[in-house]
Amino acid sequence: SYVLTQPPSVSVAPGKTARITCGGNNIGSKSVHWYQQKPGQAPVLVIYYDSDRPSGIPERFSGSNSGNTATLTISRVEAGDEADYYCQVWDSSSDHPEDVVFGGGTKLTVL
Amino acid sequence: EVQLVESGGGLVQPGGSLRLSCAASGFTFSSYWMSWVRQAPGKGLEWVANIKQDGSEKYYVDSVKGRFTISRDNAKNSLYLQMNSLRAEDTAVYYCARLVRELDYWGQGTLVTVSS
Numbered sequence: 001s002y003v004l005t006q007p008p009s010v011s012v013a014p015g016k017t018a019r020i021t022c023g024g025n026n027i028g029s030k031s032v033h034w035y036q037q038k039p040g041q042a043p044v045l046v047i048y049y050d051s052d053r054p055s056g057i058p059e060r061f062s063g064s065n066s067g068n069t070a071t072l073t074i075s076r077v078e079a080g081d082e083a084d085y086y087c088q089v090w091d092s093s094s095d096h097p098e099d100v101v102f103g104g105g106t107k108l109t110v111l
Numbered sequence: 112e113v114q115l116v117e118s119g120g121g122l123v124q125p126g127g128s129l130r131l132s133c134a135a136s137g138f139t140f141s142s143y144w145m146s147w148v149r150q151a152p153g154k155g156l157e158w159v160a161n162i163k164q165d166g167s168e169k170y171y172v173d174s175v176k177g178r179f180t181i182s183r184d185n186a187k188n189s190l191y192l193q194m195n196s197l198r199a200e201d202t203a204v205y206y207c208a209r210l211v212r213e214l215d216y217w218g219q220g221t222l223v224t225v226s227s
Contacts, residue, residue, distance in 0.1 A: 033214070035156070042219050042220055043214070043217055086156050100161065
């Protein structure tokens with residue numbers, strides 16, 4: 001089955017830019033979605049189809065996807081951005097094209 | 112406003128059964144795939160199952176195949192997860208979510224604890 005690899009943790013100072021990566025074999029050929037999850041809360045979609053933002057998500061959140069790496073970029077990081085972030089794809093190339101695949105998650109710490 | 116509200120979680124002994132429900136509102140439930148996703152304590156998200164709009168297609172993660180059954184009642188705007196032969200490793204918060212290609216709306220989750 002398809003595997004998505006995320007760094008366990010990323011740290012960034014307030015006001016700086018955080019980049020969270022999601023690695024997968026030829027992930028650039030897939031659509032990648034990103035979720036933010038704060039402690040005790042349900043996940044929230046922050047980026048879909050690689051780089052689109054749902055309504056209500058700040059423009060500081062952006063995404064890109066090419067080759068073997070997708071990236072979630074958070075500009076001008078705020079304390080409220082501290083959370084776990086997960087990438088997700090549909091493994092359309094597998095025997096089970098309807099399976100949903102998540103990365104292992106990245107804890108973003110705002111210093 | 113889209114709302115998904117899970118219920119039915121609780122404490123169950125190993126080998127036992129539990130049925131989770133998810134009440135949907137604020138959108139045309141019958142037009143969407145739906146999913147169950149779980150999160151073990153301190154762990155990441157794990158997809159559990161998907162069901163097509165009319166219930167004709169269902170997909171499961173390997174670890175629950177033969178034990179869990181996803182279903183839906185479009186007349187009641189409700190999604191279900193029947194969980195049988197529960198194991199300690201099934202302990203998790205279970206979320207229902209609306210599936211497009213992304214999971215665009217999630218419920219607040221319901222906790223299932225499998226323990227003797």
